[in-house]
Amino acid sequence: MNIMNIIKKYGTLIGFLSIIIFFTINLPTTFLTANNLINISQQISMLAVVAFTMTIVMVMNDFDLSVGSMASLSGIVAAVLFSMGYPIWIGIIAALLVGIIGGLFNGFLVSIIGILPFVATLGTLTMFSGFAFLVSGGKTIFGRDIPTEFSSFARTGLEITSLDIKIPFLSILALLILLIVWFILEQTIYGRRLYAIGGNTEASFLAGIKVKQLRLSAFALTGLGAAIAGLMYSSRVASSNPTQGSGLMLEAIAAVFLGMTMSEEGEPRVLFTLLGVLILGVLDNGLTQMNVDSYIREILIGFIVILAVAFSSITKRRN
Amino acid sequence: MRSCIKFLSFTLLLFFLSMSKAWSEKVTVITPYLAQPGTQMYVEGFKAEASNKGWDLNIIDTKGDVAEVISRIEDAVNQKVDGIVINVDPSQVAAGLEVAAAANIPVVGMDSGANPLLVTNVTSNGYAMAAETSVYVANRIEGKGNVVMFVFDAFPPVQIRGVVADAIFGNFPDINVMDRITPDVQDGGIADSRAKMEALLAANPAEGSIAAVWAAWDQPAIGAMQAIEAAGRTDEGIVIVGIDANPQARDAIKQGGNFEASIAQDFVGIGSATANAIGRAMSGEEIKSKVIYVPTVLITSANVGD
Numbered sequence: 001m002n003i004m005n006i007i008k009k010y011g012t013l014i015g016f017l018s019i020i021i022f023f024t025i026n027l028p029t030t031f032l033t034a035n036n037l038i039n040i041s042q043q044i045s046m047l048a049v050v051a052f053t054m055t056i057v058m059v060m061n062d063f064d065l066s067v068g069s070m071a072s073l074s075g076i077v078a079a080v081l082f083s084m085g086y087p088i089w090i091g092i093i094a095a096l097l098v099g100i101i102g103g104l105f106n107g108f109l110v111s112i113i114g115i116l117p118f119v120a121t122l123g124t125l126t127m128f129s130g131f132a133f134l135v136s137g138g139k140t141i142f143g144r145d146i147p148t149e150f151s152s153f154a155r156t157g158l159e160i161t162s163l164d165i166k167i168p169f170l171s172i173l174a175l176l177i178l179l180i181v182w183f184i185l186e187q188t189i190y191g192r193r194l195y196a197i198g199g200n201t202e203a204s205f206l207a208g209i210k211v212k213q214l215r216l217s218a219f220a221l222t223g224l225g226a227a228i229a230g231l232m233y234s235s236r237v238a239s240s241n242p243t244q245g246s247g248l249m250l251e252a253i254a255a256v257f258l259g260m261t262m263s264e265e266g267e268p269r270v271l272f273t274l275l276g277v278l279i280l281g282v283l284d285n286g287l288t289q290m291n292v293d294s295y296i297r298e299i300l301i302g303f304i305v306i307l308a309v310a311f312s313s314i315t316k317r318r319n
Numbered sequence: 320m321r322s323c324i325k326f327l328s329f330t331l332l333l334f335f336l337s338m339s340k341a342w343s344e345k346v347t348v349i350t351p352y353l354a355q356p357g358t359q360m361y362v363e364g365f366k367a368e369a370s371n372k373g374w375d376l377n378i379i380d381t382k383g384d385v386a387e388v389i390s391r392i393e394d395a396v397n398q399k400v401d402g403i404v405i406n407v408d409p410s411q412v413a414a415g416l417e418v419a420a421a422a423n424i425p426v427v428g429m430d431s432g433a434n435p436l437l438v439t440n441v442t443s444n445g446y447a448m449a450a451e452t453s454v455y456v457a458n459r460i461e462g463k464g465n466v467v468m469f470v471f472d473a474f475p476p477v478q479i480r481g482v483v484a485d486a487i488f489g490n491f492p493d494i495n496v497m498d499r500i501t502p503d504v505q506d507g508g509i510a511d512s513r514a515k516m517e518a519l520l521a522a523n524p525a526e527g528s529i530a531a532v533w534a535a536w537d538q539p540a541i542g543a544m545q546a547i548e549a550a551g552r553t554d555e556g557i558v559i560v561g562i563d564a565n566p567q568a569r570d571a572i573k574q575g576g577n578f579e580a581s582i583a584q585d586f587v588g589i590g591s592a593t594a595n596a597i598g599r600a601m602s603g604e605e606i607k608s609k610v611i612y613v614p615t616v617l618i619t620s621a622n623v624g625d
Contacts, residue, residue, distance in 0.1 A: 027398075030397050030399065033397070036397045039393045039394070039397060042393075043393065046386065137473070138504075139473055139474075140408075140411075142410055142411055151414075155414045155417065233386050236386050236389060236414055237386050237389065237411045237414075238410060238411060238413055238414070239385070239410070239411045243383065244384075244385065244386070246383070247383070247384050284390070285390075288379060288391055288394040288395070288398075289394050289397065289398045291375070291377040294378075294379045294380045294381070295380070
């Protein structure tokens with residue numbers, strides 16, 4: 001294996017490790033500490049869940065732009081039900097149902113009606129956002145309306161007394177979803193069929209794969225993931241806001257793209273998506289600690305995403 | 320030899336610079352709202368005071384993302400800063416405030432709302448602002464006539480303004496609050512307020528049937544002014560007042576029409592007062608009051624040009 005091949009295969013990973021080394025040198029006492037790493041895991045947990053489940057549709061070369069508004073809507077639905085005095089589990093189940101239904105609707109538009117995913121989910125992005133405003137009356141729902149049992153989920157975790165650390169429940173939940181998505185995509189026939197659709201839709205159809213049903217269900221899973229992330233967000237901020245999830249969509253897609261630069265054929269793999277999420281999260285955390293201006297931080301992150309994707313597409317073309 | 324001395328002095332300078340950096344206190348300001356003009360002025364006032372104090376300042380804009388405020392508070396705590404300032408509803412970032420409290424790092428709110436986890440919150444006195452503008456109205460109409468109120472009770476900082484105005488108008492036996500309107504604010508508040516005011520003007524065609532419009536913030540006041548102009552009733556002497564004294568309101572006041580007064584928060588002053596408060600907290604002083612008020616200024620045609 002020559003150097004070019006190594007860089008092609010591990011370029012993004014090498015980039016990630018360089019980022020870690022850079023921050024470790026510049027922030028010797030505060031970056032590579034158990035507490036900070038746990039912090040990062042908690043900070044990226046919501047983005048991670050959206051990105052993991054976004055990977056499911058991106059495996060089929062599809063997109064879901066509506067995940068951010070779905071995350072807002074699910075949080076709002078739960079919070080409105082809480083404020084009406086319903087128990088927590090009803091709020092959560094309703095929010096998750098909204099996620100599944102919204103996802104199915106996306107899937108219906110894309111696979112049954114045949115609208116391009118970009119256009120269909122752009123439409124539902126606006127619709128879900130409108131519903132979130134409608135249901136909440138445009139207001140942030142907070143304070144006594146949000147039960148403390150719900151918001152304390154995001155503030156507590158698994159205490160490991162022997163090591164004197166606490167693994168946040170948000171991080172554990174994200175890890176759990178990673179395992180589930182990994183299992184679905186990599187270990188089941190269902191997952192392999194999704195990859196087949198991504199490879200060649202026509203051929204998959206001719207091979208007898210039920211393309212329509214599979215796409216429909218994949219979008220439902222992405223919607224469900226977005227709803228879970230919305231609930232996590234609401235729990236973390238102990239409130240629900242009709243625009244709370246709007247930042248998630250672009251970052252989730254960026255994370256999947258970053259991950260795609262690592263795979264052999266350029267297809268999304270959920271473990272690589274995790275690496276993409278980690279790159280974004282570590283950059284945010286480290287640059288903040290280094291007092292880098294938040295706007296410069298944003299430019300840098302965008303630049304790094306472009307750099308990684310450009311690099312991988314150039315090396316792949318050469319191949 | 321010469322270059323050697325130069326090199327040595329340069330190294331020494333670098334050394335001292337890095338030492339002074341290490342000695343200076345680290346303060347982090349975190350806000351989701353830096354794009355808003357008011358917040359920019361807070362930060363401007365804060366920066367000026369911080370540079371006087373020689374602080375190593377980090378200003379972070381999370382661009383509307385409240386959860387990211389929590390993440391950045393965690394980062395600042397981890398970085399062991401000496402003080403943190405937030406400009407967001409503290410109850411929504413309580414998860415971060417608890418982390419800061421556990422690390423004994425003081426957090427001060429810059430117009431954020433009061434919270435037990437904050438050392439203090441520096442803001443304008445919303446009660447006093449509403450009192451000044453409603454008393455202005457009552458005095459201008461000599462304690463009698465019909466008053467239209469524009470309120471927004473769903474938003475606590477605006478709701479308290481309405482309560483005070485209710486009390487003051489209620490104290491004048493000849494003042495009648497003819498309508499208490501909550502405009503739809505999705506379009507910014509001007510257009511719907513204008514529509515509501517137009518309907519009210521149509522329903523009360525007689526000259527003098529509306530004496531004044533009291534608005535809990537500037538946008539409805541501007542909408543009401545536009546409605547009065549469109550109805551051709553600018554000569555009736557309907558007195559309009561707003562709160563916040565935004566640029567559009569100042570413009571209207573300057574023109575000397577119906578829009579007579581608004582009240583300006585001292586955003587820059589809130590910024591510098593916040594810097595003083597966090598400075599006191601960092602030096603270990605106990606700040607007793609959970610709220611620190613920065614005085615506001617009534618803006619009329621007399622001082623709008625200042």
